[in-house]
Amino acid sequence: MTENYTALYDEHKKLGASFTDFGGWQMPLKYSSELAEHHAVRQAAGLFDLSHMGEVWVEGPDAAAFLDCALVGKISAVALGRAKYSLICQEDGGIIDDLISYRFSEQKYLVVPNAGNARVVAAALAERAASGPDGAFDVTVTDASAETSLIAVQGPNAEAILLKLVSAEQAALVTELKYYAFNEVTVAGHDVVLARTGYTGEDGFELFIPNEEAVSLWAALSEAGEGLELLPCGLACRDSLRLEAGMPLYGNELSREGNPYAAGLGAVVALSKEGGFVGRTALEARKAEGAGSTIGRRLVGLKGLGRRAGRSHYPVLKDGAVVGEVTSGQPSPTLGYPVALAYVDVEHTEAGTLLDIDLRGKAEPFEVVALPFYKRQK
Template sequence: MTENYTALLEQHKKAGASFTDFGGWQMPLKYESELAEHHAVRNTAGLFDLSHMGEVWVTGPDAAAFLDYALAGKLSAVAVGKAKYSLICNADGGIIDDLITYRRPSPEEGVDRYLVVPNAGNAAVVAKELLKRSAAFDVTVEDASAETSLIAVQGPNSEAILLALVPAEQHALLTELKYYAAVEVGIAVNGTVQDLLVARTGYTGEDGFEIYVPNLDAPALWEALLQAGEGSGLVPAGLAARDSLRLEAGMPLYGNELSRHVNAFAAGLGPVVSLAKESDFVGKDALAAIKAAGVGSTIGQKLVGLKGAGRRAARAHYPVLKDGNLVGEVTSGQPSPTLGYPVAMAYVDVDFAEIGTVLEVDLRGKPERFEVVPLPFYKRQK
């Protein structure tokens, strides 16, 4: 397999990163301590390289109608400057990817523009699928993933850190920016102010920002953010911390909770699917039938949160049992650094998915007690 590296490789090496493969990319797993990085994001701030993610621009007179057809959500209803979490599904309702789509200002009258951000391992697949689905629409689909870096600042101090690099007259653009919204902001890098797209989004359960920057300028931006955060507890953070943070926040990971073999209703993402929108979309008939059959509510399996009663953690693919009988499988699990006990997500038979149900997870031959609890496990105080 070809190993891809982001434009920040040298910065990661300098910081002492340990690397791991993720979606064909060599990404920082941790720098010094994944636990310290996790706690920094919860208490101060962490700096993440997310440049393995994809960036696909959809532009044209039919852009809104096209995305209504290509994705499960109603993207035409998204206001300019806002973002929407959605799914791209196949014809049988399976999930090709979960993604975020940003509606950007129109480049000219009568033309709409969106930025679609798929996951790392699915970026090329999603770009290709969007291009294929665009044939009947007046749109241009441009995969800009190879030229774009994505840097995230996450944690309670993230706003103050970013404000240190933004001209005073533009501070309100950031301080007034709502969750799941984006804006072009001037950011000081190498002594010059560059207009960059900044989104108030993240995958950690904390307040934070994701910044889209050309590859050439990514190293300077990374260094500028680290310098701005020196007095605010900012540390570089890797995939290990990102995974424990997103698990605590109850956020699904493609390849664990989501796949082509999983549908939105079993995954608890029914509200993401807009069966009521007037237009047809890929997978609509299948998803309507799945919902009508009661999948995820009265039949089949449902994604749930599990809280461990002991100290041992459940891990992906561990069997979930009830009275010794197999009723499900863990998708993600580990000790929660913030909460101090093991947490997991699992698909279990709907008969055993009610909050408060006591189950067991087979931890390599030894059953351990886990209880079904609401998701997310952790929610930040606002």
């Protein structure tokens, strides 16, 4: 697999980061202690390089109608300055990726897919733009992933850190920014797209900036966070944070073989919107047959009743029989017990159901619980 490097790679090396391949990118796994980084985000703030994520611009008179056709959600209903979580699916309803769409104007959207799927999603959008149900859509699809960096500040102190770097005149653009909304703001002298989004379960921001300005912005954020217990954070703690928050990871909980209803994302699918969209017929049939509700398996949260954690692909058992499979699992640093996400036969998915995970031949007790495992106090 080709190795890609973000504009901040050398900064991570200077900080002593351990690296890992993720979606073809060399990304910081951790800098010192992944446990310390996890707790920093929950208690103070963490600084993340997310430049492996994709950025695809969709522009033109048909932009809203096109995204309604290309994605499962009603993107045309998104207000200006707001964002929406959605899915891009295959004709058979399988999930190509989960992504966020940001609406900049009536004719301009930014679509952010996951790292390993960025090129696939950009290509799928370009193909769908050229072959709509009534011919080609009047849109331009531009993959700007290679030129764009994405930096996140997550945690209770995130807002205070940002406020140290914006002018008094723009402070309200930060403090009044709602969840899943964005503003164009000047941060430490850099014009950025500032979104109140994240993948940690905490309050926080994601900042989009051209590659050539990323090092300067990273340095400014690091300096602003020195008195606010900010730590640089890698992918290891990002995974434990998103797991506690019950957020799915593509390749673990979501895949082309799965479907939104089994993944608990049926509400994301807008079957009632006018016009067709890719995968609609298949998803209507899946819903009608009871996928994820009366047949098949559904994604659930599992709370460990012992000390040992389940891991991806470990079997889930009921009275010794296999009834599911773990997709993500590890000890929860915040809660102090193991947690896991797993696909389980629907008849065993009610909260309070006692199940086991097969930990290499030893049955370890778990309980089905409502998601998320962790929810921040507002």
